[in-house]
Amino acid sequence: MSLSATKFVHPITTPPSTRSSDKPLFSTFFGSNHTKLRFNKPIVAAQRRSSSAASTSSPVVAVSDVVKEKKLKSASNLLITKEEGLVLYEDMILGRFFEDMCAQMYYRGKMFGFVHLYNGQEAVSTGFIKFLKKEDYVVSTYRDHVHALSKGVPAREVMSELFGKATGCCRGQGGSMHMFSKQFNLLGGFAFIGEGIPVATGAAFSSKYRREVLKEPGADEVTLAFFGDGTCNNGQFYECLNMAALWKLPIVFVVENNLWAIGMSHLRATSDPQIWKKGPAFGMPGIHVDGMDVLKVREVAKEAIERARRGEGPTLVECETYRFRGHSLADPDELRDPAEKAHYAGRDPITALKKYLFDNKLASEQELKAIDKKIEELLDDAVEFADESPLPPRSQLLENVFADPKGFGIGPDGKYRCEDPKFTQGTAHV
């Protein structure tokens, strides 16, 4: 690693390399002895180029490789159908356009505080969450807008939440970093890193409890916990890996390794940067996948989620990805090397999927443009809705502090404080 006087430069080819340009796109993984992710064949770069993709039933291949081979495959050899392709595209476009709109609105003074945008990482969110049922749980971090959108929370509600309006998904009380939705089973939205992982473990525990203690038929909800590379040095991560593997909880730990924790490079913070290796240390499969390729993410997600649903236990998936913008809208993003940014901009997941759809004749330019337009209109409507929504009134101030408002106690007059309707406005002293 060369150190220049003014900034740290990470040449792409520096060992130990975790970046997929240097090694087979799909690395062999070390599962525990008795559990294996079922893939047809371990894919090695050399093998892929020589044999045709048609020989294996559903090979995991890079989008770029397929394009290079310029082979027209029959529909049955493709990884996705047209409908699925359009769903994936629409979801990723929604995520991308929404985040761009957030940036605009932030600079116009419509939202404040810390806003963390997800540009560039859409493949991970779309690839995983589109495989979930509505009852499955998703737990995220502060970079949660797109997880919320992928899970189904309407763009209107997310936008109003960001504007701090009463019609937001959390009534304006949570904000950018605390997106919750009971209807869509989004369990947050956590500001401190690592905080959500135990909550996700609890949701998975709940699922197992319902199946084994309450004997509810069909209680097979899976929980996905999304977090970043910085979190993988945090104690809560390891404690939860241990517990999840110990009790075979139906959870998938998805690491969105975008190489940077604000300004701290993953390579400078971690003794062994290969996060997927930490899974087998706890007795669960650890997988490394190219997180800029939605189809590959999807294949891995399918296996991991189905494994969890069958009750075989957790999986650790490390998605190599990159954020195109800074850590948050307050981050000037001057530390990262422009060459690195350009490299990943060339691997934009949306462009890659578009190319795949065109080259496999799954969609036409017009269809995709129609989706783009539809999303733009949706977002304009969302912004308008958020703009016109009312701000929370003063009476909302103390409303949700306690589920049972008797928790505010008994006042000097003998009545419960919550019996006074004005109480929720707050007082100078409680």
Add this chain to the structure above:
Amino acid sequence: MATLFQGVGAVTPFSASSSLDSNKLLLPSRKSLSISDSRGSIFVYRSDALNLKAATRLQLSPGHQKRSPSEDLLLHQSRGSFGAFGLYLHCLRIAYPWHELLLFEALREGLEEEMERDPRVCVMGEDVGHYGGSYKVTKGLAEKYGDLRVLDTPIAENSFTGMGIGAAMTGLRPIVEGMNMGFLLLAFNQISNNCGMLHYTSGGQFTIPIVIRGPGGVGRQLGAEHSQRLESYFQSIPGIQMVACSTPYNAKGLMKAAIRSENPVILFEHVLLYNLKERIPDEEYVLSLEEAEMVRPGEHITILTYSRMRYHVMQAAKTLVNKGYDPEVIDIRSLKPFDLYTIGCSVKKTHRVLIVEECMRTGGIGASLTAAITENFHDYLDAPIVCLSSQDVPTPYAGTLEEWTVVQPAQIVSAVEQLCQ
């Protein structure tokens, strides 16, 4: 629907006090279902039998010391006679079934009853399952309910408390046991950020009906780190309730109330109180989480206390009564929020307040309570509020030093004498 019933606190080894009543028979007043300890004899409606049953309370008149159990049964309410009705109530009480047990057994009983009643109630903590709990509060439960319902966790407080919170958000009702309250310092992140806040930041979408419990307080030479009082650290967290139990009767009642509550509740137990013996009713009862308990009514001074200090106070009360004072002792029980009504009524009567607590001096429960009373009842005070708390020192190992860190009965007596001059 729940039947709520206040029984009688029987004589305990530490003191002669029992829960006391005031003169009158009162119907449950402001609370929907809960019935205040301080309101005296109580009517309870049983939804099944539509019977009126009332519980009487033992009354400790000044000068009356330890009673034998048989004496209990013969005691009539002397202040304000009820005549035939009083006799009726008294006879009910004799016929009313009780059983005697220790405090940790009372906690277990409460826990077991709630686990029986609701299959979503589960326990998680270190050594709660096969070992039966380090203070035997969960003994036998793992054999009865299985390893998943009484979950032995690895030593990862932050994560298993967070796991409990996640489970609570998704439909279960977990009880997280900290082997020692001090260990919950490791779980502070989850307790403060998630437990207290998630109901609010989710806009009310998710409730967190979790109970976090464990023994704290100064024990017998356990050393500094095992003798911590965390109530002062947790009291600022919005969104949680804190209660402290002190007798087997209120331990069981508060445990059940905490489990049934939709709010996250932290239940503080005390290491030295686990072997207290008392008779508690056979019938099911649940106490209110927000109310204080009148331990001994009096006229001269209000003494507010909780947990183990209740017994030091009652010991001091014996001495004070001999010296001619008439202290009113209230066990505040609810550390957050304070029951300002019970406390206020008492202050208005006696005009003098002494707070006796085991918390540290700085930023403790006593400090908050002093502020709350001064704000609300300043006009009724004839003297400044005196707060006796533990010394601001890590609890030393040496027995003599340890004794001097907590408030002793002699100090309470001299504080009262000074206040009542």
